[in-house]
Amino acid sequence: MSRGSQGITCDFDDRLPGQRGYRAQTGFGRRGSIDGQPQSGHDPGYRASGTCVWVNPSPQQLFTPYYRDLQRLRATAPTGTFGAETRLDSHEWHDGTTTNAIACTLTIAGCQIDFTRPTSSIAGSANLPTNAQIMQSLRIIPIYQLVATQRVVVNHIPHRGTRPNRRIQASAGSGDLDIFPFYSMPSQTVLDARLLHECAHNFQTPAWKNTPESVAQWDMARNLDVIAPSRYATTNTQEDFAEFVMLYNMALDTNCEREMRRIYPNRCWLMDRYRIAGLARPATNN
Numbered sequence: 395m396s397r398g399s400q401g402i403t404c405d406f407d408d409r410l411p412g413q414r415g416y417r418a419q420t421g422f423g424r425r426g427s428i429d430g431q432p433q434s435g436h437d438p439g440y441r442a443s444g445t446c447v448w449v450n451p452s453p454q455q456l457f458t459p460y461y462r463d464l465q466r467l468r469a470t471a472p473t474g475t476f477g478a479e480t481r482l483d484s485h486e487w488h489d490g491t492t493t494n495a496i497a498c499t500l501t502i503a504g505c506q507i508d509f510t511r512p513t514s515s516i517a518g519s520a521n522l523p524t525n526a527q528i529m530q531s532l533r534i535i536p537i538y539q540l541v542a543t544q545r546v547v548v549n550h551i552p553h554r555g556t557r558p559n560r561r562i563q564a565s566a567g568s569g570d571l572d573i574f575p576f577y578s579m580p581s582q583t584v585l586d587a588r589l590l591h592e593c594a595h596n597f598q599t600p601a602w603k604n605t606p607e608s609v610a611q612w613d614m615a616r617n618l619d620v621i622a623p624s625r626y627a628t629t630n631t632q633e634d635f636a637e638f639v640m641l642y643n644m645a646l647d648t649n650c651e652r653e654m655r656r657i658y659p660n661r662c663w664l665m666d667r668y669r670i671a672g673l674a675r676p677a678t679n680n
């Protein structure tokens with residue numbers, strides 16, 4: 395039994411002090427574009443108003459999707475199924491301990507994900523989301539992004555980086571998504587936000603193809619756009635990517651898409667290309 399990767403860890407505890415401020419690198423120019431042409435309509439000082447204010451840089455630590463927008467995505471998202479369960483007698487968790495566990499395959503639009511969680515007696519009173527909640531969150535992720543998440547492990551043992559005042563509720567990397575105990579049972583909206591962010595980290599791998607040039611290109615887009623989608627996005631390139639992917643997913647094909655493109659044209663330019671490249675591949679990870 396494999397351990398979770400716990401690759402990229404994200405701290406979603408809003409009680410923590412703010413992350414260090416975003417410092418734009420120099421040398422990339424100010425107004426311009428990563429494809430050599432100025433992105434039309436780019437106005438870093440512009441802010442959306444009315445029902446589209448949520449595409450503006452978030453004043454909160456994290457980009458926080460609205461319930462109504464998540465529900466809109468869910469209304470047209472594919473349904474998912476859990477396959478037959480297998481009882482594992484000695485599943486090894488991330489800290490090396492072994493207990494029994496339940497394993498099955500989760501399928502969404504042909505995308506198959508290995509799913510493991512502790513049995514209820516092992517999970518005890520840990521605040522872990524239900525299978526149904528996890529399915530509801532995963533199925534609103536665009537399939538071309540979801541294929542990058544190949545294993546989901548629900549852990550009753552807290553992440554090793556968890557402290558009394560710092561709880562890591564999820565981590566991702568290398569196709570793994572690990573979910574850890576929450577402070578309290580998460581609402582669907584809270585879980586959606588966490589899992590959308592984490593699965594975006596898994597999407598980094600096919601999007602960037604692990605090349606430094608691709609990472610540098612995203613950094614260039616950050617600098618050209620000037621502003622960040624949230625305070626947490628200013629932490630580093632990976633967090634900026636994960637936070638922006640959430641915003642992009644929520645705004646695409648809505649009446650706020652144009653506002654998003656006006657504020658973050660260079661990130662949108664790259665995301666459009668990742669999306670087109672991803673859609674060109676079959677929507678399965680078999």
Ligand SMILES: [Zn+2]
Pocket residue numbers: 402403404591592595632633636
């Ligand atoms: Zn993150």
